[in-house]
Amino acid sequence: MVPASLKRELxxxxxxxxxxxxxxxxxxxxxxxxxxxxxxxxxxxxxxxEVSRVLKLANREKVPVTPRGSATGLTGMCVPDRSGIVMAxxxxxxxLEINPEDRLAVVEPGVITxxxxxxxxxxxxxxxxxxxxxxxxxxxxxxxxxxxxxxxVKYGVTRDYLLGLEAVLPSGExxxxxxxxxxxxxxxxxxxxxxxxxxxxxxxxxxIVKLIAKPEARRTLLVAFRSIDDASTTVSRIxxxxxxxxxxxxxxxHYIRTCERVYNLGLPTDAAAMLxxxxxxxxxxxxxxxxxxxxxxxxxxAFDIKLAxxxxxxxxxxxxxxxxxxxxxxxxxxxxxxxxxxxxxxxxAMVRRLNEIEKKYNITIYLLxxxxxxxxxxxxxxxxxxxEEAARVENAIKEIFEASIALGGTLTGEHGIGLAKKPxxxxxxxxxxxxxxxxxxxxxxxxxxxxxxKFV
Amino acid sequence: MVPASLKRELxxxxxxxxxxxxxxxxxxxxxxxxxxxxxxxxxxxxxxxEVSRVLKLANREKVPVTPRGSATGLTGMCVPDRSGIVMAxxxxxxxLEINPEDRLAVVEPGVITxxxxxxxxxxxxxxxxxxxxxxxxxxxxxxxxxxxxxxxVKYGVTRDYLLGLEAVLPSGExxxxxxxxxxxxxxxxxxxxxxxxxxxxxxxxxxIVKLIAKPEARRTLLVAFRSIDDASTTVSRIxxxxxxxxxxxxxxxHYIRTCERVYNLGLPTDAAAMLxxxxxxxxxxxxxxxxxxxxxxxxxxAFDIKLAxxxxxxxxxxxxxxxxxxxxxxxxxxxxxxxxxxxxxxxxAMVRRLNEIEKKYNITIYLLxxxxxxxxxxxxxxxxxxxEEAARVENAIKEIFEASIALGGTLTGEHGIGLAKKPxxxxxxxxxxxxxxxxxxxxxxxxxxxxxxKFV
Numbered sequence: 001m002v003p004a005s006l007k008r009e010l011x012x013x014x015x016x017x018x019x020x021x022x023x024x025x026x027x028x029x030x031x032x033x034x035x036x037x038x039x040x041x042x043x044x045x046x047x048x049x050e051v052s053r054v055l056k057l058a059n060r061e062k063v064p065v066t067p068r069g070s071a072t073g074l075t076g077m078c079v080p081d082r083s084g085i086v087m088a089x090x091x092x093x094x095x096l097e098i099n100p101e102d103r104l105a106v107v108e109p110g111v112i113t114x115x116x117x118x119x120x121x122x123x124x125x126x127x128x129x130x131x132x133x134x135x136x137x138x139x140x141x142x143x144x145x146x147x148x149x150x151x152x153v154k155y156g157v158t159r160d161y162l163l164g165l166e167a168v169l170p171s172g173e174x175x176x177x178x179x180x181x182x183x184x185x186x187x188x189x190x191x192x193x194x195x196x197x198x199x200x201x202x203x204x205x206x207x208i209v210k211l212i213a214k215p216e217a218r219r220t221l222l223v224a225f226r227s228i229d230d231a232s233t234t235v236s237r238i239x240x241x242x243x244x245x246x247x248x249x250x251x252x253x254h255y256i257r258t259c260e261r262v263y264n265l266g267l268p269t270d271a272a273a274m275l276x277x278x279x280x281x282x283x284x285x286x287x288x289x290x291x292x293x294x295x296x297x298x299x300x301x302a303f304d305i306k307l308a309x310x311x312x313x314x315x316x317x318x319x320x321x322x323x324x325x326x327x328x329x330x331x332x333x334x335x336x337x338x339x340x341x342x343x344x345x346x347x348x349a350m351v352r353r354l355n356e357i358e359k360k361y362n363i364t365i366y367l368l369x370x371x372x373x374x375x376x377x378x379x380x381x382x383x384x385x386x387x388e389e390a391a392r393v394e395n396a397i398k399e400i401f402e403a404s405i406a407l408g409g410t411l412t413g414e415h416g417i418g419l420a421k422k423p424x425x426x427x428x429x430x431x432x433x434x435x436x437x438x439x440x441x442x443x444x445x446x447x448x449x450x451x452x453x454k455f456v
Numbered sequence: 457m458v459p460a461s462l463k464r465e466l467x468x469x470x471x472x473x474x475x476x477x478x479x480x481x482x483x484x485x486x487x488x489x490x491x492x493x494x495x496x497x498x499x500x501x502x503x504x505x506e507v508s509r510v511l512k513l514a515n516r517e518k519v520p521v522t523p524r525g526s527a528t529g530l531t532g533m534c535v536p537d538r539s540g541i542v543m544a545x546x547x548x549x550x551x552l553e554i555n556p557e558d559r560l561a562v563v564e565p566g567v568i569t570x571x572x573x574x575x576x577x578x579x580x581x582x583x584x585x586x587x588x589x590x591x592x593x594x595x596x597x598x599x600x601x602x603x604x605x606x607x608x609v610k611y612g613v614t615r616d617y618l619l620g621l622e623a624v625l626p627s628g629e630x631x632x633x634x635x636x637x638x639x640x641x642x643x644x645x646x647x648x649x650x651x652x653x654x655x656x657x658x659x660x661x662x663x664i665v666k667l668i669a670k671p672e673a674r675r676t677l678l679v680a681f682r683s684i685d686d687a688s689t690t691v692s693r694i695x696x697x698x699x700x701x702x703x704x705x706x707x708x709x710h711y712i713r714t715c716e717r718v719y720n721l722g723l724p725t726d727a728a729a730m731l732x733x734x735x736x737x738x739x740x741x742x743x744x745x746x747x748x749x750x751x752x753x754x755x756x757x758a759f760d761i762k763l764a765x766x767x768x769x770x771x772x773x774x775x776x777x778x779x780x781x782x783x784x785x786x787x788x789x790x791x792x793x794x795x796x797x798x799x800x801x802x803x804x805a806m807v808r809r810l811n812e813i814e815k816k817y818n819i820t821i822y823l824l825x826x827x828x829x830x831x832x833x834x835x836x837x838x839x840x841x842x843x844e845e846a847a848r849v850e851n852a853i854k855e856i857f858e859a860s861i862a863l864g865g866t867l868t869g870e871h872g873i874g875l876a877k878k879p880x881x882x883x884x885x886x887x888x889x890x891x892x893x894x895x896x897x898x899x900x901x902x903x904x905x906x907x908x909x910k911f912v
Contacts, residue, residue: 101696102799124698146641157639159648160616173888181797182829183613183869185602185652186877186884187911188893192615192648196641213698240557242580242669282741289738341637343558373638413639421642428642432629436899437644443895455643 001083002040006061010043013053018044018091029068029086035076035419039066039086046091048166048174048205055203056172058085059449065170066451067199069109069141072133074337075418077145077198081453087203089140100125103211104163104180109140109204125211128155132322140204146196148414150247153372157414159195166206167194170445180208193440198416199451201444215280218246219290220314223297224271224304228252231273232348234300235371238277239344241296243289248372249276249321255366259320262327267320268304275371276321321368325379328366332381338397340404341375341413353403354378361396375413401427417455425455457539458496462517466499469509474500474547485524485542491532491875495522495542502547504622504630504661511659512628514541515905521626522907523655525565525597528589530793531874533601533654537909543659545596556581559667560619560636565596565660581667584611588778596660602652604870606703609828613870615651622662623650626901636664649896654872655907657900671736674702675746676770679753680727680760684708687729688804690756691827694733695800697752699745704828705732705777711822715776718783723776724760731827732777777824781835784822788837794853796860797831797869809859810834817852831869857883873911881911
């Protein structure tokens with residue numbers, strides 16, 4: 001699909017070492033966590049000019065280009081569904097500026113999110129968005145997918161930290177959006193149009209993010225409940241009381257028991273559900289916030305409440321939440337991690353619907369949730385070789401999406417559409433809205449070369 | 457420009473009382489604070505269906521439609537530059553839902569911003585964006601212009617509070633964007649594309665905004681400095697130290713003296729500049745935040761520091777900031793209020809450039825600033841009948857914009873482009889970006905009927 005003459009031209013632009021077509025290289029760049037499809041060629045640009053020249057040629061030849069970060073996505077977003085060129089941004093990875101006085105950082109898309117976070121914290125400032133993959137994912141991918149994470153309940157998602165972007169259109173034209181000021185209302189908000197566009201509009205080549213004041217202190221609680229209803233009601237109550245924890249995570253019994261079986265962390269396996277509640281802010285407020293949260297838990301019948309006394313203990317309380325899904329991957333042939341998201345007050349109802357769906361289809365749903373913002377993560381393990389089981393799982397997933405939409409929710413709180421949710425878009429999006437999106441895409445990408453085969 | 461037959465059809469849709477063409481009515485709906493142009497007809501829809509039917513007919517006849525809130529804008533955004541129909545949203549003004557548990561409100565565009573704020577606070581939650589016109593402006597206009605305000609330094613602008621919109625395209629098609637969940641990454645972010653689009657893409661008919669926890673307490677300081685450089689340096693220092701006040705406002709000597717002359721508030725007229733510093737949060741933190749801010753002021757040579765002991769005293773400290781520009785309007789033939797915005801560290805440099813420009817063009821610049829986010833408000837009074845003076849002011853304004861851009865800033869932090877800044881767009885926006893915007897507009901509005909003659 002990539003003509004030999006084009007390959008030669010692309011190799012001339014980025015050099016042989018950053019233009020790959022050996023089968024083993026194509027394999028490496030063919031998948032994310034959800035899907036797999038081999039590209040014909042992988043290019044790894046280092047400069048914006050290289051990105052521009054590559055796109056210009058691909059556009060001339062109408063060859064698909066799929067931008068790629070670390071491929072930690074769960075929906076196939078960066079998988080080259082129509083083959084063509086994968087443009088991997090991992091080598092365009094410089095932190096250009098950390099500026100505590102202007103409260104901003106300027107980075108290239110290949111910077112690892114955690115490296116940005118650590119560089120900011122070393123300078124006394126804070127970059128909050130914390131996708132679970134933060135130690136390996138790239139900030140460019142975070143922008144393209146509008147990544148979330150546990151801390152987003154208090155601090156907002158990637159979108160909320162964008163001040164400006166540099167991006168390259170398929171035509172090769174380099175555009176700048178937004179800029180360095182914190183406040184800026186000059187013209188259409190193309191910054192946020194690119195954020196979450198999943199590589200279907202342009203290639204992001206530079207990112208200006210807002211940094212905020214680093215919270216002085218945190219307090220972390222791990223709380224066990226006898227019923228999941230009690231746990232989810234506690235979540236609604238805490239949020240309604242105006243305590244906004246920096247994380248409010250829910251784990252159900254299936255998840256807790258699996259985690260305990262694999263890792264022996266000493267979790268209470270008789271708990272029907274557990275919450276991690278983490279508050280932060282000025283030193284003198286965190287104890288009060290933690291106390292109020294604890295009181296809500298007790299009122300709702302919590303039977304085991306651990307409050308971390310040190311940073312190390314806090315990290316330990318997080319362990320189950322952070323490594324449990326790895327246990328599930330290890331124990332199963334495959335796993336889907338959904339992220340249907342509902343309004344906060346609908347969490348108990350959604351939990352009940354998930355229970356019903358679990359029984360109806362005779363499957364096991366392991367439930368994780370960024371419960372503080374209604375972002376559910378039902379995890380389902382199964383054997384894709386078992387057609388009958390796979391069909392049950394497929395129907396269950398469809399019903400999960402329908403339940404979320406019926407409760408005023410959305411298909412995806414943070415994982416994005418990719419290939420996984422494409423078949424369900426009509427549940428949430430009207431034909432008129434889809435038509436609008438298609439026409440917006442045509443403005444940026446008239447030849448349809450950017451990540452084709454995806455949601456738009 | 458609006459054919460008699462179309463007038464009749466429109467009158468049939470909204471009724472005679474909400475379809476106005478008497479000269480005195482057209483006069484009322486012809487201006488904002490900056491510009492004036494009479495429409496041919498004013499319609500005041502009450503339902504989304506009426507909006508849809510009116511737009512459909514206007515689109516068929518290719519008659520301009522300019523949506524309008526309370527017209528408190530400072531750049532001519534809602535002035536019907538090409539006449540046609542003004543669609544005033546003031547009667548579509550119901551608060552449909554205040555939901556503290558889901559932390560959201562659903563409102564129609566004609567709701568007065570302050571009414572939304574008061575309704576939220578009565579329910580124990582908080583809607584932060586606070587444009588100066590909050591007691592009269594409409595939330596629909598806030599969305600269409602991405603309105604800011606003093607509290608935005610801590611809490612962000614209107615854009616940051618949008619969960620979803622209902623809007624009507626010129627075709628009459630009703631679209632929904634986003635939704636009720638706090639987290640939502642389904643598809644392109646059309647919500648934020650409409651936010652700040654200044655009525656050039658669609659008519660906003662319903663708005664879902666995020667509400668947050670209401671801060672428990674605030675502390676307000678009014679501080680006088682002997683040099684404006686000391687005041688602006690204090691701003692940078694406070695922000696860099698991680699104290700993020702909920703407001704950090706700067707007033708210069710011209711402004712203070714005028715205010716004192718008109719209102720006799722007891723302000724120190726020997727101050728070269730004053731800051732209002734307001735911190736908020738949990739009760740036990742506000743005293744510490746206020747103390748740290750005070751220390752920074754003292755270090756920088758502040759000679760008069762007032763700390764409000766009661767809510768009433770706090771409101772009194774705000775008085776100069778809130779009514780000073782009214783004094784300027786009263787004393788002058790006309791006034792322009794610019795809002796060139798720079799990165800925080802560039803505030804002292806921008807203040808110096810404003811002083812140079814003031815001297816060079818022999819004018820008086822009254823300086824207000826939401827200094828905490830670099831959002832400068834240089835105010836210039838003059839007599840538009842004096843051609844020579846008007847020319848000097850025009851050149852000064854151009855040089856203010858050039859200075860802002862040269863310092864890495866933007867033309868407009870919160871007032872928008874409208875007619876006022878249209879001639880200066882090329883300073884900030886490249887031809888490629890403008891071309892992109894034009895094509896985005898065409899997707900929504902192929903016949904170019906939405907607020908024509910503006911920035912795109």
